[in-house]
Amino acid sequence: MHLLDYRAGDLKQVPTRNGFGEGxxxxxxxxxxxxxxxxxLSESTRFEGFKKAHPDQYIEIGVSEQLLVAMxxxxxxxxxxxxxxxxxxxxxxxxxxxxxxIMALNETNVKIAGAHAGVSVGxxxxxxxxxxxxxxxRVIPHMTVVVPCDSVQTKKATLALSARxxxxxxxxxxxxxxxxxxxxxxxxxxxxxxxxxxxDVAIVACGILVYxxxxxxxxxxxxxxxxxxxxxxxxxxxxxxxxxxxxxERCGTIVTVEEHQKHAGMGSRVAEILAQRRPVPIEFVxxxxxxxxxxxxxxxxxxxxxGVSAIEEAARRAYARKSK
Amino acid sequence: xxxxxxxxxxxxxxxxxxxxQGIIRSLLSAGSGHSAGPLDMSDVFAALxxxxxxxxxxxxxxxxxxxxxxxxxxxAPVRYSAMANFGYFPVEELLTLRKFGTRLQGHPERVRLPGxxxxxxxxxxxxxxxxxxxxxxxxxxxxxxxxxxxSDAEHQCGLHWEAVLTGAKFHLDNLTAIVDRNFIQxxxxxxxxxxxxxxxEKYRSFxxxxxxxxxxxIAQFVETAERATAVKDxxxxxxxxxxxxxxxxxxxxxxxxxxxxxxxxQAEEALSELAQARQGIAAHE
Numbered sequence: 091m092h093l094l095d096y097r098a099g100d101l102k103q104v105p106t107r108n109g110f111g112e113g114x115x116x117x118x119x120x121x122x123x124x125x126x127x128x129x130x131l132s133e134s135t136r137f138e139g140f141k142k143a144h145p146d147q148y149i150e151i152g153v154s155e156q157l158l159v160a161m162x163x164x165x166x167x168x169x170x171x172x173x174x175x176x177x178x179x180x181x182x183x184x185x186x187x188x189x190x191x192i193m194a195l196n197e198t199n200v201k202i203a204g205a206h207a208g209v210s211v212g213x214x215x216x217x218x219x220x221x222x223x224x225x226x227x228r229v230i231p232h233m234t235v236v237v238p239c240d241s242v243q244t245k246k247a248t249l250a251l252s253a254r255x256x257x258x259x260x261x262x263x264x265x266x267x268x269x270x271x272x273x274x275x276x277x278x279x280x281x282x283x284x285x286x287x288x289x290d291v292a293i294v295a296c297g298i299l300v301y302x303x304x305x306x307x308x309x310x311x312x313x314x315x316x317x318x319x320x321x322x323x324x325x326x327x328x329x330x331x332x333x334x335x336x337x338x339e340r341c342g343t344i345v346t347v348e349e350h351q352k353h354a355g356m357g358s359r360v361a362e363i364l365a366q367r368r369p370v371p372i373e374f375v376x377x378x379x380x381x382x383x384x385x386x387x388x389x390x391x392x393x394x395x396x397g398v399s400a401i402e403e404a405a406r407r408a409y410a411r412k413s414k
Numbered sequence: 415x416x417x418x419x420x421x422x423x424x425x426x427x428x429x430x431x432x433x434x435q436g437i438i439r440s441l442l443s444a445g446s447g448h449s450a451g452p453l454d455m456s457d458v459f460a461a462l463x464x465x466x467x468x469x470x471x472x473x474x475x476x477x478x479x480x481x482x483x484x485x486x487x488x489x490a491p492v493r494y495s496a497m498a499n500f501g502y503f504p505v506e507e508l509l510t511l512r513k514f515g516t517r518l519q520g521h522p523e524r525v526r527l528p529g530x531x532x533x534x535x536x537x538x539x540x541x542x543x544x545x546x547x548x549x550x551x552x553x554x555x556x557x558x559x560x561x562x563x564x565s566d567a568e569h570q571c572g573l574h575w576e577a578v579l580t581g582a583k584f585h586l587d588n589l590t591a592i593v594d595r596n597f598i599q600x601x602x603x604x605x606x607x608x609x610x611x612x613x614x615e616k617y618r619s620f621x622x623x624x625x626x627x628x629x630x631x632i633a634q635f636v637e638t639a640e641r642a643t644a645v646k647d648x649x650x651x652x653x654x655x656x657x658x659x660x661x662x663x664x665x666x667x668x669x670x671x672x673x674x675x676x677x678x679x680q681a682e683e684a685l686s687e688l689a690q691a692r693q694g695i696a697a698h699e
Contacts, residue, residue: 146553157580160545165547169554
């Protein structure tokens with residue numbers, strides 16, 4: 091998988107949103123029909139570079155997230171490939187009905203960049219912490235939902251979604267996070283990746299918490315002798331069912347990890363698949379049916395039960411349940 | 415667009431009458447749906463499909479066609495009937511309205527019926543999509559115009575006004591909105607439910623060019639649309655004053671006909687009144 095040594099303490103820390111910004115500039119060069127539409131958040135969604143590189147492909151519409159989706163739908167229906175970016179809380183949070191009707195039912199080639207997702211937004215507090223967005227997007231027919239694990243993968247996902255027809259949601263975050271994939275690490279929409287091999291427990295994670303999952307797996311191996319397979323399940327929809335079933339068969343138990351409500355998120359989809367095809371004990375790591383609050387990102391990840399030790403505990407529980 | 419001759423006008427009036435008859439027949443067959451709005455917009459739709467818009471019923475995906483969006487999807491029967499009467503599909507298909515497996519969904523879906531430009535029904539969303547299409551046309555130096563038919567009550571939606579702001583910001587003179595100003599909505603008069611007046615002044619203050627006309631007078635509507643589409647640098651709105659239920663006397667002006675279809679006896683009465691009116695138009699010619 092050409093990963094960097096995630097145990098090393100000197101990994102570069104880069105926000106996933108930077109990967110979106112870089113990918114979009116490249117996508118706009120590759121295809122002049124790629125547009126960026128911004129709702130007054132050009133710096134924080136990382137539209138600025140695109141705006142400089144492709145001023146004719148950039149549209150600023152102010153604080154109007156419903157318009158963001160609807161106008162993009164119009165542009166897509168005359169052949170454009172619009173990327174629309176705001177905070178995930180507002181788009182798709184505020185614009186959900188437009189997303190369903192204009193993007194999905196109407197089948198338009200609009201791409202949503204959902205920035206500042208998760209509690210790791212930090213000090214902005216609960217109003218700005220989207221932790222329900224995977225749920226509301228994965229339930230929509232025709233939608234593709236991608237949650238990349240670091241900035242390098244976010245760039246690849248931006249390019250891949252730009253080149254692939256269809257309505258899509260790309261979810262990423264605000265805070266710096268460890269970069270552990272490389273240009274050589276493969277990426278394919280809909281294809282989960284095994285980042286670490288092991289047969290005792292499978293940890294299926296998405297987003298920046300894949301890194302925590304790897305650290306947890308390492309600690310479990312050292313301290314408990316439990317060997318975990320770590321799956322980077324970046325495409326929540328369409329999910330790589332074969333990879334999920336294979337993980338269940340090989341390890342006999344699953345831990346899902348996401349920066350999202352446990353209810354109806356990525357882990358819930360894993361459970362839906364396994365309940366039908368390969369029932370095994372599952373533990374869920376995520377936010378437990380509550381809202382976030384202001385705080386330091388790392389502090390919040392820990393407080394809401396998504397830190398490395400919380401993943402370790404979940405894996406121990408899963409392992410114990412399997413052994414019963 | 416060519417000048418509308420008196421013979422052309424008569425043909426449009428006859429078409430509007432055909433459109434109304436199609437609406438009544440399809441609503442009767444469906445057993446549910448909206449009556450007042452479709453009837454009052456029949457003249458506008460006959461003028462659009464019959465004279466104003468550039469389109470080819472045999473090639474609904476023609477890239478250079480004008481885009482005609484129906485934002486208020488609930489008046490779909492008028493669009494379907496107009497499309498059928500102008501050659502997009504056989505008029506018999508109107509009888510499948512709202513039935514299982516039909517292309518004529520209760521609210522129109524682009525993916526199902528070629529010639530429908532966007533899926534609509536949730537209100538207040540059409541103009542915003544029209545803004546996107548008009549912007550896209552400018553980007554590619556395309557000459558097509560984007561027409562968006564809206565209801566008056568959907569001017570109560572915030573998104574609609576986001577689109578009005580945006581159309582003005584980008585000087586989209588290739589964008590023409592038409593308001594079906596019939597003053598009714600499900601719960602009563604628009605001015606009781608949530609007042610919209612002064613509507614023209616609102617648009618003017620948002621930097622749109624505003625036109626008003628009798629939306630049930632085809633000659634006046636065509637003449638107004640021709641002046642509107644000549645405007646440069648600004649989007650235009652035509653406030654088309656209409657009588658809800660127009661053409662069927664027992665429905666005219668009665669808001670309770672907003673969201674219900676005629677029963678068999680009412681449909682028969684309506685069709686006989688429309689047939690009589692059609693003879694009048696033909697005799698006049």
